[in-house]
Amino acid sequence: MIHPVEALARSVTELEARGRSARRASSESIRHFPALYRAVVAELAERRAHAPSDPALHQLEALVLRAHGILYRPPPAQLGPALGAVLRGFPRAVRATRVHLGLATALLLVGALWGFLELLRDPSAAALLLPGSWEQNAEAFRGGAALRPGHPAMGAFYFTNNARAALTAYALGATFGVGTALLLLFNGVILGATVATVSTAVGRATLLSFVAPHAGVELAAILIAAAAGFRMAEGMIRPGWSSRLRSFGHGAREALPLAIGSTVLLVVAGLVEGWISPQPWPLPVKLAIGGVLNLALLGYLLPLRRGSSPTPGGAGLAAAGDAGSEGAAPSAGPSQGSSVSDTFRA
Amino acid sequence: MKPLHESAAVELPEQLTLELPLAGVGTRGAAYLIDLAVQLLLMVVAGLAVLPLFFGARGGLRSALHLDRTTGVTSFSLVLLAFLTLVVFSINFGYFALFEAFGNGRSPGKRALGLRVVRDGGFPLDGRGALVRNLLRVVDFLPAFYFVGIVVLFAGRAGKRVGDYAAGTIVVLEGHGSRALGASAASTGALGGGARPGAPLGELGLVRAFLARRDDLEPAARLRVADQLAQRLQGRPGSAGSPAPGAERWLEQWLAEHEGPEAPSS
Numbered sequence: 001m002i003h004p005v006e007a008l009a010r011s012v013t014e015l016e017a018r019g020r021s022a023r024r025a026s027s028e029s030i031r032h033f034p035a036l037y038r039a040v041v042a043e044l045a046e047r048r049a050h051a052p053s054d055p056a057l058h059q060l061e062a063l064v065l066r067a068h069g070i071l072y073r074p075p076p077a078q079l080g081p082a083l084g085a086v087l088r089g090f091p092r093a094v095r096a097t098r099v100h101l102g103l104a105t106a107l108l109l110v111g112a113l114w115g116f117l118e119l120l121r122d123p124s125a126a127a128l129l130l131p132g133s134w135e136q137n138a139e140a141f142r143g144g145a146a147l148r149p150g151h152p153a154m155g156a157f158y159f160t161n162n163a164r165a166a167l168t169a170y171a172l173g174a175t176f177g178v179g180t181a182l183l184l185l186f187n188g189v190i191l192g193a194t195v196a197t198v199s200t201a202v203g204r205a206t207l208l209s210f211v212a213p214h215a216g217v218e219l220a221a222i223l224i225a226a227a228a229g230f231r232m233a234e235g236m237i238r239p240g241w242s243s244r245l246r247s248f249g250h251g252a253r254e255a256l257p258l259a260i261g262s263t264v265l266l267v268v269a270g271l272v273e274g275w276i277s278p279q280p281w282p283l284p285v286k287l288a289i290g291g292v293l294n295l296a297l298l299g300y301l302l303p304l305r306r307g308s309s310p311t312p313g314g315a316g317l318a319a320a321g322d323a324g325s326e327g328a329a330p331s332a333g334p335s336q337g338s339s340v341s342d343t344f345r346a
Numbered sequence: 347m348k349p350l351h352e353s354a355a356v357e358l359p360e361q362l363t364l365e366l367p368l369a370g371v372g373t374r375g376a377a378y379l380i381d382l383a384v385q386l387l388l389m390v391v392a393g394l395a396v397l398p399l400f401f402g403a404r405g406g407l408r409s410a411l412h413l414d415r416t417t418g419v420t421s422f423s424l425v426l427l428a429f430l431t432l433v434v435f436s437i438n439f440g441y442f443a444l445f446e447a448f449g450n451g452r453s454p455g456k457r458a459l460g461l462r463v464v465r466d467g468g469f470p471l472d473g474r475g476a477l478v479r480n481l482l483r484v485v486d487f488l489p490a491f492y493f494v495g496i497v498v499l500f501a502g503r504a505g506k507r508v509g510d511y512a513a514g515t516i517v518v519l520e521g522h523g524s525r526a527l528g529a530s531a532a533s534t535g536a537l538g539g540g541a542r543p544g545a546p547l548g549e550l551g552l553v554r555a556f557l558a559r560r561d562d563l564e565p566a567a568r569l570r571v572a573d574q575l576a577q578r579l580q581g582r583p584g585s586a587g588s589p590a591p592g593a594e595r596w597l598e599q600w601l602a603e604h605e606g607p608e609a610p611s612s
Contacts, residue, residue, distance in 0.1 A: 156432050
């Protein structure tokens with residue numbers, strides 16, 4: 001009979017070589033693995049007790065560590081199912097974080113109001129308040145020819161900008177939320193200043209026509225990511241009975257699905273902003289598109305039936321549209337989505 | 347004596363504690379530089395792959411690079427630029443997370459230097475941990491060149507940057523001992539050819555330890571220790587005279603006899 005240590009070393013080598021496809025490894029080596037592992041751990045314990053300075057112990061320890069890594073390996077990561085799980089759990093996670101979401105919204109609004117009022121008072125402040133690229137954007141609007149047929153590829157630029165901001169807002173939660181708050185204020189100021197500049201240049205109707213289709217989804221996504229940052233920060237600030245570091249880690253892990261889901265929302269927002277928002281269609285059409293999208297988002301995020309068992313299965317964004325139109329968003333009064341688009345009517 | 351590496355304790359459910367050597371700032375920095383080079387390479391490759399298409403596009407490279415929302419560019423160049431933008435974004439935010447999630451905690455740079463990310467307690471990294479620790483690079487990078495990360499790493503005891511605290515991970519050095527533990531018959535024999543009946547574990551270890559370290563000893567001490575060991579194993583009383591030179595050879599034979607069929611190669 002082969003010695004357990006030797007058998008375990010063989011199994012470990014085989015399973016490590018197979019890596020992620022370990023599920024298909026020979027049933028023989030998997031079936032005996034736990035028993036072998038325990039036998040070798042027992043031998044290690046015994047030899048440690050009797051010969052603690054034996055150099056061969058290091059090799060035995062290394063073997064046990066490798067086997068430990070295989071025995072406790074999480075199920076292989078799969079992008080598709082993982083993303084599906086995130087999107088199914090996303091609405092519930094968003095609802096659970098409404099306090100953080102409210103804080104994020106308030107900060108963005110304060111910044112936006114300040115930027116907006118500052119530019120109304122003194123239009124030349126644009127040079128100070130707006131980063132170069134944004135000023136050019138505003139100039140482009142001012143140069144006339146405001147709306148033109150869009151292109152879906154433009155969505156890539158909007159998406160990357162927004163996703164960068166959203167993921168950063170999440171990560172900055174690790175600065176006790178200070179970084180996330182500052183990021184929201186800054187972006188609020190830019191938002192308000194842009195609204196002021198562009199609306200004086202091309203008129204509110206044109207601005208609204210450009211902004212209406214995507215603004216709700218886009219701002220909701222950014223705010224959710226910021227709320228995720230605040231959730232992480234809450235772990236640092238209010239650890240409760242747990243240690244501060246542990247609580248921080250718990251918050252960061254728990255808030256991650258919010259950041260991921262927000263990024264997915266930004267894909268939608270980017271496509272709409274690149275393709276549909278610039279179209280020179282009549283204002284009511286654009287408003288209707290924006291309205292339907294915002295309702296769809298609300299239908300996805302809010303529970304359709306109160307007290308019903310978990311979220312409706314198979315959700316995902318594709319289903320979100322259906323959910324929105326059939327449930328027609330249960331008369332959600334002043335919820336995040338609508339307050340978000342209110343920003344633009346300020 | 348201070349150990350060469352800080353280490354983290356791994357507590358097995360079997361009431362046993364093992365030490366995992368932690369990677370230091372230098373090694374991690376070097377691995378990061380390698381990863382940075384790989385990232386740049388990936389971006390350059392994507393750029394070069396797309397570049398010829400720009401010249402085929404109507405209006406050529408010039409118009410493709412003059413993105414203007416009022417005039418618009420040829421839609422083909424726009425698609426190419428959009429593609430490149432997405433590639434750069436994905437590499438910036440996805441490179442580490444994907445490689446670590448699907449490579450069991452090893453990005454190419456970590457693989458090259460024998461590093462691995464594991465969860466606290468020595469458990470293999472999961473997907474969520476990989477994402478969290480790498481999304482938080484933004485914070486560790488502040489204000490430039492991972493200043494915050496390095497300060498936190500030095501300040502704490504566990505050798506963690508902010509992302510590691512958030513994700514509950516540590517970066518460990520592999521290949522200390524584990525490399526010697528290939529599947530070769532010799533090493534498994536040395537490990538597994540445990541004590542035959544009759545050979546007390548303690549003395550086996552003693553002899554192994556002596557034979558492994560004898561080159562470090564003073565010649566006189568080496569002779570003396572070998573002789574004492576041999577005397578003890580042979581059960582003969584200590585002799586006052588100068589030690590016999592054949593003791594080492596005898597010890598090797600004794601070990602080979604008591605270790606099982608496969609003697610260690612060294």
